Amino acid sequence: MTVTPAHPNAALVLIEFQREWLDPEHGRLNHLVEDRDLLDTAVHAAATALNAARAHGVPVVHVPLVLTPGAPELESWTPARLGLRAAIPKAGTWIEGSEGVRFAEAFRPAPGEPVVRGRAGASAFAGSSDFDLILRRLGVTDLYLAGFATHVCVESTLREAHDRGYAAHVIHDACAAFTRVQQEHVREHVIHHFGDELDAAEFAAACPGRIAASPAG
Amino acid sequence: MTVTPAHPNAALVLIEFQREWLDPEHGRLNHLVEDRDLLDTAVHAAATALNAARAHGVPVVHVPLVLTPGAPELESWTPARLGLRAAIPKAGTWIEGSEGVRFAEAFRPAPGEPVVRGRAGASAFAGSSDFDLILRRLGVTDLYLAGFATHVCVESTLREAHDRGYAAHVIHDACAAFTRVQQEHVREHVIHHFGDELDAAEFAAACPGRIAASPAG
Amino acid sequence: MTVTPAHPNAALVLIEFQREWLDPEHGRLNHLVEDRDLLDTAVHAAATALNAARAHGVPVVHVPLVLTPGAPELESWTPARLGLRAAIPKAGTWIEGSEGVRFAEAFRPAPGEPVVRGRAGASAFAGSSDFDLILRRLGVTDLYLAGFATHVCVESTLREAHDRGYAAHVIHDACAAFTRVQQEHVREHVIHHFGDELDAAEFAAACPGRIAASPAG
Amino acid sequence: MTVTPAHPNAALVLIEFQREWLDPEHGRLNHLVEDRDLLDTAVHAAATALNAARAHGVPVVHVPLVLTPGAPELESWTPARLGLRAAIPKAGTWIEGSEGVRFAEAFRPAPGEPVVRGRAGASAFAGSSDFDLILRRLGVTDLYLAGFATHVCVESTLREAHDRGYAAHVIHDACAAFTRVQQEHVREHVIHHFGDELDAAEFAAACPGRIAASPAG
Numbered sequence: 001m002t003v004t005p006a007h008p009n010a011a012l013v014l015i016e017f018q019r020e021w022l023d024p025e026h027g028r029l030n031h032l033v034e035d036r037d038l039l040d041t042a043v044h045a046a047a048t049a050l051n052a053a054r055a056h057g058v059p060v061v062h063v064p065l066v067l068t069p070g071a072p073e074l075e076s077w078t079p080a081r082l083g084l085r086a087a088i089p090k091a092g093t094w095i096e097g098s099e100g101v102r103f104a105e106a107f108r109p110a111p112g113e114p115v116v117r118g119r120a121g122a123s124a125f126a127g128s129s130d131f132d133l134i135l136r137r138l139g140v141t142d143l144y145l146a147g148f149a150t151h152v153c154v155e156s157t158l159r160e161a162h163d164r165g166y167a168a169h170v171i172h173d174a175c176a177a178f179t180r181v182q183q184e185h186v187r188e189h190v191i192h193h194f195g196d197e198l199d200a201a202e203f204a205a206a207c208p209g210r211i212a213a214s215p216a217g
Numbered sequence: 218m219t220v221t222p223a224h225p226n227a228a229l230v231l232i233e234f235q236r237e238w239l240d241p242e243h244g245r246l247n248h249l250v251e252d253r254d255l256l257d258t259a260v261h262a263a264a265t266a267l268n269a270a271r272a273h274g275v276p277v278v279h280v281p282l283v284l285t286p287g288a289p290e291l292e293s294w295t296p297a298r299l300g301l302r303a304a305i306p307k308a309g310t311w312i313e314g315s316e317g318v319r320f321a322e323a324f325r326p327a328p329g330e331p332v333v334r335g336r337a338g339a340s341a342f343a344g345s346s347d348f349d350l351i352l353r354r355l356g357v358t359d360l361y362l363a364g365f366a367t368h369v370c371v372e373s374t375l376r377e378a379h380d381r382g383y384a385a386h387v388i389h390d391a392c393a394a395f396t397r398v399q400q401e402h403v404r405e406h407v408i409h410h411f412g413d414e415l416d417a418a419e420f421a422a423a424c425p426g427r428i429a430a431s432p433a434g
Numbered sequence: 435m436t437v438t439p440a441h442p443n444a445a446l447v448l449i450e451f452q453r454e455w456l457d458p459e460h461g462r463l464n465h466l467v468e469d470r471d472l473l474d475t476a477v478h479a480a481a482t483a484l485n486a487a488r489a490h491g492v493p494v495v496h497v498p499l500v501l502t503p504g505a506p507e508l509e510s511w512t513p514a515r516l517g518l519r520a521a522i523p524k525a526g527t528w529i530e531g532s533e534g535v536r537f538a539e540a541f542r543p544a545p546g547e548p549v550v551r552g553r554a555g556a557s558a559f560a561g562s563s564d565f566d567l568i569l570r571r572l573g574v575t576d577l578y579l580a581g582f583a584t585h586v587c588v589e590s591t592l593r594e595a596h597d598r599g600y601a602a603h604v605i606h607d608a609c610a611a612f613t614r615v616q617q618e619h620v621r622e623h624v625i626h627h628f629g630d631e632l633d634a635a636e637f638a639a640a641c642p643g644r645i646a647a648s649p650a651g
Numbered sequence: 652m653t654v655t656p657a658h659p660n661a662a663l664v665l666i667e668f669q670r671e672w673l674d675p676e677h678g679r680l681n682h683l684v685e686d687r688d689l690l691d692t693a694v695h696a697a698a699t700a701l702n703a704a705r706a707h708g709v710p711v712v713h714v715p716l717v718l719t720p721g722a723p724e725l726e727s728w729t730p731a732r733l734g735l736r737a738a739i740p741k742a743g744t745w746i747e748g749s750e751g752v753r754f755a756e757a758f759r760p761a762p763g764e765p766v767v768r769g770r771a772g773a774s775a776f777a778g779s780s781d782f783d784l785i786l787r788r789l790g791v792t793d794l795y796l797a798g799f800a801t802h803v804c805v806e807s808t809l810r811e812a813h814d815r816g817y818a819a820h821v822i823h824d825a826c827a828a829f830t831r832v833q834q835e836h837v838r839e840h841v842i843h844h845f846g847d848e849l850d851a852a853e854f855a856a857a858c859p860g861r862i863a864a865s866p867a868g
Contacts, residue, residue, distance in 0.1 A: 076382025077570025078358045083379045083411040118552045118562045121380030122411070128552045128564035136511025136787075136816070141295045152410050156380065159373045162300045163338030165293025165787070185402050193369050194300040194339070294787025335769045335779045345769045347779040353570075353599070353728025382570070510816025512792045517813045517845040555814030556845070575729045586844050590810045596734045597772030597807065599727025619836050627803050628734040628773070 006206035007142035007167065011135065012053040015063045015124060015147025015154055017046065017107035020093055020100035028093050028100050033149070038176040038183055045174035045200035046146045047106055052204035054110065059138050062115045063124040063131065063147070063157070065094045066101050073120035073127055084122055084152075114138075122156035125164065132164065142167045144203055146174035151182045151190075158194050168195035171203050224359035224384070228352065229270040229420075232280045232341060232364025232371055234263065234324035237310055237317035245310050245317050250366070255393040255400055262391040262417035263363045264323055269421035271327065276355050279332045280341040280348065280364070280374070282311045283318050290337035290344055301339055301369075331355075339373035342381065349381065359384045361420055363391035368399045368407075375411050385412035388420050440640040441576035441601070445569065446487040449497045449558060449581025449588055451480065451541035454527055454534035462527050462534055467583070472610040472617055479608035479634035480580045481540055486638035488544065493572050496549045497558040497565065497581070497591070499528045500535050507554035507561055518556055518586075548572075556590035559598065566598065576601045578637055580608035585616045585624075592628050602629035605637050658793035658818070662786065663704040663854075666714045666775060666798025666805055668697065668758035671744055671751035679744050679751050684800070689827040689834060696825040696851035697797045698757055703855035705761065710789050713766045714775040714782065714798070714808070716745045717752050724771035724778055735773055735803075765789075773807035776815065783815065793818045795854055797825035802833045802841075809845050819846035822854050 019027045022043065033039040053060050067073055071080075071089040080086045088094060094101055109115050114134045120127025135143075143161050145168060147154050154175050161168040170191050177183040191197050198206075236244045239260065250256040270277050284290050288297075288306040297303045305311055311318055326332050331351045337344025352360075360378050362385060364371050371392050378385040387408050394400040408414050415423075453461045456477065467473040487494050501507050505514075505523040514520045522528055528535055543549050548568045554561025569577075577595050579602060581588050588609050595602040604625050611617040625631050632640075670678045673694065684690040704711050718724050722731075722740040731737045739745055745752055760766050765785045771778030786794075794812050796819060798805050805826050812819040821842050828834040842848050849857075 073564075075571060076567055077572075078382050078384060082384050082386075082413055083409070085379060085382075087410075118564065122376060123380050126380035128562045128567060130507075130552065130562035133510055133562060133816070137509060151406060156376045159339060159376060160380075162302060163340050163343035163373065163377075165295050165302075165784070167295060167299050169299075182406050185406070189368060189399050189402070192300070193304075196299055290781075292788060293784055335781065345779045345781040345784060347724075347769065350599070350727055350779060354726060355728075382567070512816050512818060516818050516820075516847055517843070519813060519816075521844075556810060557814050560814035585840060590814065593773060593807045593810060594814075596736060597774050597777035597811075599729050599736075601729060601733050603733075616840050619840070623802060623833050623836070626734070627738075630733055 006058060006144070006203070006209060009139055009141040010144060011059040011061050011138060011140040011142070012049055012144050012146065012203075013061050013063060013124065013157070014046065014050070014107060015145065015157060016065055017062070017104050017147060018064055018100065019102050019104055021148045022104040023100070026099040028091065032178050033176055034178050035176070035180050035183075038180065042146070042148070042174055042176040043106070045171065048200040049144070049146055049171055049174050049203050050107065052207040056207035058207055059140065060110070060113045061131070061134060061138075062103070062107075062109045062113060063119065064101070064103065064115065065119060065153075066096050067094045067120070069095055071095070076120065076127070122153045123160040124153075124157040125160045126156075135166070140166075142169065144169045144171055146171045146200075148176055150175040150177035151186050155186055155190060158191070162194035170195060170197045171200050172197045173199045226356055226358040227361060228276040228278050228355060228357040228359070229266055229361050229363065230278050230280060230341065230374070231263065231267070231324060232362065232374060233282055234279070234321050234364060235281055235317065236319050236321055237282075238365045239321040240317070243316035245308065249395050250393055251395050252393070252397050252400075255397065259363070259365070259391050259393040260323070262388065265417040266361070266363055266388055266391050266420050267324065269424045273424035275424050276357065277327070277330045278348070278351060278355075279320070279324075279326045279330060280336065281318070281320065281332065282336060282370075283313050284311045284337070286312055288312070293337065293344070339370045340377040341370075341374040342377045343373075352383070357383075359386065361386045361388055363388045363417075365393055367392040367394035368403050372403055372407060375408065379411035387412060387414045388417050389414045390416045440492060440578070440637070440643060443573055443575040444578060445493040445495050445572060445574040445576070446483055446578050446580065446637075447495050447497060447558065447591070448480065448484070448541060449579065449591060450499055451496070451538050451581060452498055452534065453536050453538055455582045456538040457534070460533035462525065466612050467610055468612050469610070469614050469617075472614060476580070476582070476608050476610040477540070479605065482634040483578070483580055483605055483608050483637050484541065486641040490641035492641055493574065494544070494547045495565070495568055495572075496537070496541075496543045496547060497553065498535070498537065498549065499553060499587075500530050501528045501554065503529055505529070510554065510561070556587045557594040558587075558591040559594045560590075569600070574600075576603065578603045578605055580605045580634075582610055584609040584611035585620050589620055589624060592625065596628035604629060604631045605634050606631045607633045660790055660792040661795060662710040662712050662789060662791040662793070663700055663795050663797065664712050664714060664775065664808070665697065665701070665758060666796065666808060667716055668713070668755050668798060669715055669751065670753050670755055672799045673755040673758075674751070677750035679742065683829050684827055685829050686827070686831050686834075689831065693797070693799070693825050693827040694757070696822065699851040700795070700797055700822055700825050700854045701758065703858040707858035709858055710791065711761070711764045712782070712785060712789075713754070713758075713760045713764060714770065715752070715754065715766065716770060716804075717747050718745045718771065720746055722746070727771065727778070773804045774811040775804075775808040776811045777807075786817070791817075793820065795820045795822055797822045797851075799827055801826040801828035802837050806837055806841060809842065813845035821846060821848045822851050823848045824850045
């Protein structure tokens with residue numbers, strides 16, 4: 001394992017670590033992750049990344065999806081006829097106050113950790129999200145992404161982060177697609193166009209390097 | 218073939234029909250499309266779509282990539298270290314005034330057809346692009362996407378169009394990825410999350426339906 | 435009085451009709467409006483405009499200011515050192531859950547009327563506001579502005595509305611500056627650069643015209 | 652004169668130092684500045700500020716207005732019916748390639764100084780402007796504004812800069828309104844809500860302080 005120190009302006013970005021994905025009982029999307037090993041691995045890897053970030057002062061930004069009843073945010077300015085914007089209201093998922101929308105226990109924001117509000121769409125930047133404002137406030141240039149699903153919201157965030165001028169790094173084992181084929185496709189055919197990848201152990205090993213580098217930089 | 222009339226507020230969006238992709242002699246990315254049949258099919262299908270749109274008054278919006286020498290636009294506000302933002306300046310492609318940046322002969326904008334300016338990134342909305350302003354000016358709600366490459370710029374545009382509230386339709390045979398595997402992955406695993414797909418013949422058949430529908434709507 | 439029918443795509447925009455401005459007891463900014471006649475007139479004129487809009491189906495959009503304790507939204511991405519971004523946290527006004535932040539009784543949103551969220555700044559578009567998305571959803575092109583204060587938040591909204599491509603109309607007697615001099619300055623030297631003005635009686639008279647015009651347009 | 656060192660992340664922002672305002676012969680708006688002393692003072696003060704910025708390495712950002720013939724940018728997504736968006740196309744000013752659009756001789760950008768592109772509106776951020784991207788690239792948090800006209804484009808830029816999280820400082824004698832009354836109104840009733848003011852001599856005296864402060868900061 002090559003250890004490259006994490007960028008001094010790094011942030012760990014946790015996308016949708018909510019019960020909707022992570023709780024087999026209350027999560028209405030949990031069953032979509034057909035490859036259960038991908039899901040279990042992602043939860044463990046993300047916990048490793050989160051612990052390392054917190055231990056070494058790397059900012060953690062939480063990106064939940066929380067919609068008001070009826071999901072009017074997804075209508076945006078046109079009726080939601082296609083894609084997630086149509087599917088989510090139909091499924092009734094991600095609604096404020098529901099069981100599914102709560103953060104999974106192990107990934108609840110610590111006091112002071114910013115939680116994105118107003119997001120409405122797959123990308124963390126979508127809708128009236130304050131994600132970009134939060135990142136600017138923190139002086140973040142380098143995003144380390146973890147979450148669900150790899151080929152949907154994580155990938156949309158990766159692509160938009162690239163286009164907005166951020167350096168985006170996917171912590172690949174801390175993300176899960178529905179299937180192994182989807183997961184590997186993103187790693188092989190997508191990530192290198194928009195950023196790069198590392199695993200959670202590499203991220204954890206890189207965090208202290210960032211701290212060491214900080215006083216000099 | 219089921220013919221659904223095109224949406225009255227439709228536009229045909231042509232992404233990077235420039236020599237960089239389409240000219241084997243002057244195009245420096247032409248060789249990236251390993252599956253030549255995908256490329257040839259895309260050119261023919263896109264021509265079919267373009268003719269139909271023009272014949273029936275469906276607006277056509279051209280989305281080229283044109284960067285100033287050195288590609289400072291891709292530095293955006295951080296140095297371009299990863300992804301296309303790093304790769305393009307290194308390759309020296311897409312530079313204003315170069316042979317590669319010219320529209321392919323068959324896809325040159327007709328007088329009055331809007332051409333997006335200021336785009337800097339994979340998505341047609343990236344950077345200081347006026348794509349959204351053009352679409353608002355035209356009253357467009359439904360984007361019919363064609364271009365290159367399917368899994369890179371077309372897909373980034375599809376994803377951001379969804380998140381911004383547009384209904385996005387991919388004219389799949391008028392787009393080319395580098396390989397058949399990549400092309401089919403987008404069709405099978407990506408498009409339905411963000412929009413839907415049709416082929417160029419379906420789009421062409423749908424255009425007159427739109428005209429008929431207009432006076433009533 | 436010349437009656438020009440209101441634009442078919444009009445909306446009445448009510449800026450900060452909250453107790454902070456309107457309640458002499460709970461409103462901490464109420465005393466800033468030195469010219470009490472301006473304030474009383476604005477309340478009556480705005481009520482006239484609101485009644486007319488509701489009676490004739492002109493959409494009403496409410497633009498409150500609501501900040502979380504400590505007003506971190508106003509830090510945005512830099513520490514708030516100047517202007518409203520510094521003054522508001524210092525004064526402790528506009529905080530969620532406070533008395534001052536509640537809508538004045540006569541201007542409470544009716545069921546279904548959109549209420550802007552995420553606004554952080556003087557303009558209704560500022561911060562992670564969903565104002566633009568709401569207007570696009572409603573198909574609004576013409577904003578009729580009322581509220582407080584004329585030369586601060588109303589004027590910032592007017593200016594940004596102009597720059598974003600909206601037609602903006604100030605209902606001048608339904609707005610109040612702190613002094614008559616400020617109020618007249620905006621009317622004489624500012625509005626014509628960014629839109630036009632009318633009074634509440636003209637707006638009320640124009641609303642039915644809009645309805646009559648709709649079937650033909 | 653109190654000398655406060657300029658912020659280490661400062662930039663001097665020059666708004667519309669073009670012939671349209673500054674050339675009595677070719678400039679079609681030159682006559683709008685009724686108070687000629689305001690105009691002459693602004694030219695001299697801005698030259699002082701520009702020299703100081705260049706001498707001490709404070710970045711200079713040029714914000715011209717340059718529109719394509721017919722000014723379709725000002726139509727944005729709605730027909731330009733009101734304000735500058737209607738007045739400019741009617742007057743035929745600010746058109747690419749015209750005499751009026753050229754920078755005044757003394758204010759031509761030096762090699763490497765960024766020039767904003769795509770601006771369409773009063774604020775420097777309007778339309779598909781790359782102003783925000785340029786400022787982010789330079790790491791700028793503090794804008795020192797100079798230009799024309801004080802109560803129109805300079806003030807719109809001041810207001811939007813505030814709302815976007817920048818600290819904005821108006822170099823008041825390096826700006827000109829049409830009349831002294833307008834100029835003083837902005838100074839007395841507007842600036843303090845959105846930033847602060849200083850004069851060009853203070854700015855020039857502050858620039859070396861910035862350099863001295865840099866190694867320590």
